[in-house]
Amino acid sequence: MPAMDPSAINDTKPEPTPSWVFKSVPRVIAFGLGSGLLKPAPGTWGTLMGWLLWVLVIGRLSDTAIAVSIIAAFALGCWVCQRTGVEMGRPDHGGMVWDEIVAFWLVLWLTPDGLIAQLLAFVVFRLFDIIKPPPIHFFDGRFKNGFGVMWDDILAAAYSLLVIAVLVRLEVLP
Numbered sequence: 382m383p384a385m386d387p388s389a390i391n392d393t394k395p396e397p398t399p400s401w402v403f404k405s406v407p408r409v410i411a412f413g414l415g416s417g418l419l420k421p422a423p424g425t426w427g428t429l430m431g432w433l434l435w436v437l438v439i440g441r442l443s444d445t446a447i448a449v450s451i452i453a454a455f456a457l458g459c460w461v462c463q464r465t466g467v468e469m470g471r472p473d474h475g476g477m478v479w480d481e482i483v484a485f486w487l488v489l490w491l492t493p494d495g496l497i498a499q500l501l502a503f504v505v506f507r508l509f510d511i512i513k514p515p516p517i518h519f520f521d522g523r524f525k526n527g528f529g530v531m532w533d534d535i536l537a538a539a540y541s542l543l544v545i546a547v548l549v550r551l552e553v554l555p
Contacts, residue, residue, distance in 0.1 A: 394470055402476075410457065410479055411465035417476035425507055427478020431485035432503065439486050447490050454483045455531055463527025472525040481510065484534035488541050498545070498554050505544050509537040 399418055402408045409415065416430035417423045439450055458479040466472040485506055492502040513521055513533065517540070521533040548554045 397469065397474070397476055405465075405468075407461040407464045408468070411461040411477040413478035413482050417478035423476050423478055424481050424510060427481040428485050428503060428507060428510075430478070431482035432489070432499070434482065435486055435489045440489065444490075447486070451483060451486050451490070454479075454486070455535070458483055458531045459527035461527070462530040466525075466527065466530065473521075473530050477530060480531045480534040483531065484510075484538040487535065487538045488545075491542050492545050493549060493554055495555065501548070501554070502541060502545055506537060506541040509540040510534060513537070514540065 397408075397412070397418070399415065402412045402415065402418060412418060413427040413430045416426045419426040439447060442450060462473075462477050462479060465477055466474065485503070488502050488506050489499060492498050509517070510533075517533050517536045520529065520536060523529070524532060545554065
């Protein structure tokens with residue numbers, strides 16, 4: 382009997398429903414307050430939720446409080462994504478978007494203020510998160526746990542920040 386591809390097994394699992402997600406606080410967090418349930422492109426919806434939370438709450442904090450919030454949110458994300466992934470039988474379900482939210486906070490924190498700079502940061506971050514250039518793809522494929530879910534998006538944020546820094550240095554962005 383041929384070995385079964387584990388990804389084929391995961392494809393047969395039902396998609397999470399809003400009622401399932403909203404029965405558990407860790408699921409609500411992992412699914413980005415419900416934004417990860419939106420289709421298509423839940424990662425994009427999660428990043429937009431991150432931007433909204435930045436504008437309403439996180440971006441209003443002091444730099445020290447932002448740094449502490451990002452570190453705490455990363456640690457929380459490792460736990461909620463691990464727990465939710467185990468419950469679903471899918472370690473990195475696309476609807477778990479807390480990773481995009483936290484990583485985009487990091488990008489926004491270190492991006493120049495202004496709508497144009499933030500919009501460009503959004504596009505660049507989404508491109509790196511989708512394309513997953515090395516070593517992002519390496520880590521995405523190797524770490525199938527809560528830390529792995531969170532880490533690959535932090536790497537996408539780092540790539541995004543490098544591009545933004547170059548654009549600021551070239552005076553394309555203020």
